[in-house]
Amino acid sequence: MKKVLIINTTLNKGGAARVARDIFENLSSNFDIFFAYGRNSVNDVPKTFYFGNKIEMFIHIFLVRFLGLEGYGSYFSTKKLINFIKRGNFDLINLHNLHGYYVNFFTLLNFLKESNIPIIYSLHDEWPITWMPAHSLGCSHCKTGLGKCNNTYNYPKNFFPFFEKHMLIKKRNIFLNQKHFSITCPSIWLKDNIEQSFLNKYKVETIHNGIDTNLFKPTSNKTELRLKHNLPTDKKIILFSASNLKDKSKGVKYILEAAELLKERDYYFIGIGNGKVSETNNLKIFKYVYDKQKMSELYSLSDAFCFASAAETFLLSAAEALSCGTPVVGFDIPVVRELINNDVGILTKNNSDSLAEAINILMHNEDIQHKMGQYGRILIKEHYSKDIFYKHYLNLYNEILNKNND
Numbered sequence: 479m480k481k482v483l484i485i486n487t488t489l490n491k492g493g494a495a496r497v498a499r500d501i502f503e504n505l506s507s508n509f510d511i512f513f514a515y516g517r518n519s520v521n522d523v524p525k526t527f528y529f530g531n532k533i534e535m536f537i538h539i540f541l542v543r544f545l546g547l548e549g550y551g552s553y554f555s556t557k558k559l560i561n562f563i564k565r566g567n568f569d570l571i572n573l574h575n576l577h578g579y580y581v582n583f584f585t586l587l588n589f590l591k592e593s594n595i596p597i598i599y600s601l602h603d604e605w606p607i608t609w610m611p612a613h614s615l616g617c618s619h620c621k622t623g624l625g626k627c628n629n630t631y632n633y634p635k636n637f638f639p640f641f642e643k644h645m646l647i648k649k650r651n652i653f654l655n656q657k658h659f660s661i662t663c664p665s666i667w668l669k670d671n672i673e674q675s676f677l678n679k680y681k682v683e684t685i686h687n688g689i690d691t692n693l694f695k696p697t698s699n700k701t702e703l704r705l706k707h708n709l710p711t712d713k714k715i716i717l718f719s720a721s722n723l724k725d726k727s728k729g730v731k732y733i734l735e736a737a738e739l740l741k742e743r744d745y746y747f748i749g750i751g752n753g754k755v756s757e758t759n760n761l762k763i764f765k766y767v768y769d770k771q772k773m774s775e776l777y778s779l780s781d782a783f784c785f786a787s788a789a790e791t792f793l794l795s796a797a798e799a800l801s802c803g804t805p806v807v808g809f810d811i812p813v814v815r816e817l818i819n820n821d822v823g824i825l826t827k828n829n830s831d832s833l834a835e836a837i838n839i840l841m842h843n844e845d846i847q848h849k850m851g852q853y854g855r856i857l858i859k860e861h862y863s864k865d866i867f868y869k870h871y872l873n874l875y876n877e878i879l880n881k882n883n884d
Contacts, residue, residue: 480569480879482509485559487578488517489526490768492721493794494602497664497687498574504868509570509875514562516555516580529558530580538579546641548610549576549583556582560589570879573599577612587652596658596878600685601668603791606653607675609645612727613789650676660878664792667813683874687792688867689801691859693770696803696851697778704779709762713746714841717780717804719795721766724753729786729809735830736784736837737761745841747784748776777802781847782840784808786833793817797862800854805847807836817862822854 482505486498495515502513506525513523516530531554538551559581563571571590576583590597603612653676660681663669669684697703704711716737720728730749737747737760747761750773755763767773777783783799785808793814796806806823808814818825826836840847 479510480875481566482511482570482572482875483563483566483568484511484513484572484574485576485581486513486515486574487580489513489515489521489523489528491518491766492575493687493792494575496794497600497602498572500688500690500864500867501572501871504864505872505875508872512566512568514559516552516559517578527559527562529555529562531555531558535579542579542610546610546645548645549581552580552582553585555580556585559586563589563593563595568595570875571595571597572875573597575602575605577605577610584648584652587656591656594657596660596881597656598660598662598874598878600662601672601791602664604668604671606649607672607677609642609649613791653677654679656680658878660874662874665813665816667816668791683870685867685870685874686862687794687797688864689797689858689862690770690864691801691855694774694777694798694801694858696855697775700779703775707775707779709748709779710746713744713760714782715746715748715780716782716784716807716837716841717748717750717776717799718784718786719750719767720753721751722753723749723751723755723763727788729788729828730755732786732809732828732830732833733784734761736834739830739834740837743838743841745837748780750776773798774802777804780804782807782837784833784837785814786828787811788828790814796823797858801858801862803851803855805840805850805854807833807840809833817857822850822857 484498484502486495488495489499502511505511512525512527514527514529520528534552534555541547541551605612661672661677662683662685663672664685664687666684669682672682701711709715718733720730723730741760745760749755749761749763750767752766757763777799783796783804783806785793785796787809789811790813797817799806800822806818808825809828810825814825824836824840826832
């Protein structure tokens, strides 16, 4: 049986981890799969390998946040990972997020190039073509990998702007210097952006993230679930989530402002994620939810799922909500139009007033809510199911492994 290694920042936390772990767990009958990660410490899941170092992580965070230098920390962690790869004799490596203060990706990619192990790089954002942010937001220099990044949403703030040009060029050089390398993207929009960038020398394939429609499904009794989670049964519930509620790019502040604008209505907002946010009479915050069953219940008991991101590459949480029969309302950003249309949700202008108005329109029409919920469920089952997702990755793994044997 061929040996495959998946590498990601974490094993459990975040959208990339959910996708990577789905592959790890569900293709284990086809391949001898291992999962290596560098954040959130050791666990007892078989065939997982934690190579992180918390002291190095803090050094790496300092280098990134104060100097704008990413990939220069985590020396010993990266060496530990490379030694694990050498011992493992893997036939294929599937990279996921390489950012997150946990690995020296320059050292890792140089090693992988010399090892001649075929690589699949599963992108979850545009980070490989930016100096540091997860999204290019139209930066022209990100397409060429040359010059200083002109991303107007320059986040995080860099105190040494001259390092932006350095990082962009260095990342371009390391990514262009790979051998057996292919890329997957969760959306057509991201695939188009990557193919217009310096990474267009590689094969780029769209594989939409898959949703477990047997887990994420509508409930027959919202009242029962609301009582279970100590939530009001006499109000319209609007759910929103982000792994970090303080992440500026997730736009949680617009949802909080919309909640304030709607405080006189019989609406109740639920936020899920880490980061301190003050609760109010119409706002409750849950810590990040790792339990998929609980997450499914929270989607199902809600009347709408709300998002206010400045940019996304695939809105996994919105797809899960649709699978649960919950309509979606949020900002009109390019990639979301692939998933959300007028049949399953409402897209609006990128400000809190428009968001509040859209929520109000949806909450006042139960017929529209019901129809959107039905169409959303159908959409996910027909185009974004886990079975489709697994089949694509199974075929891609086999294609690359067979090609490498020729």
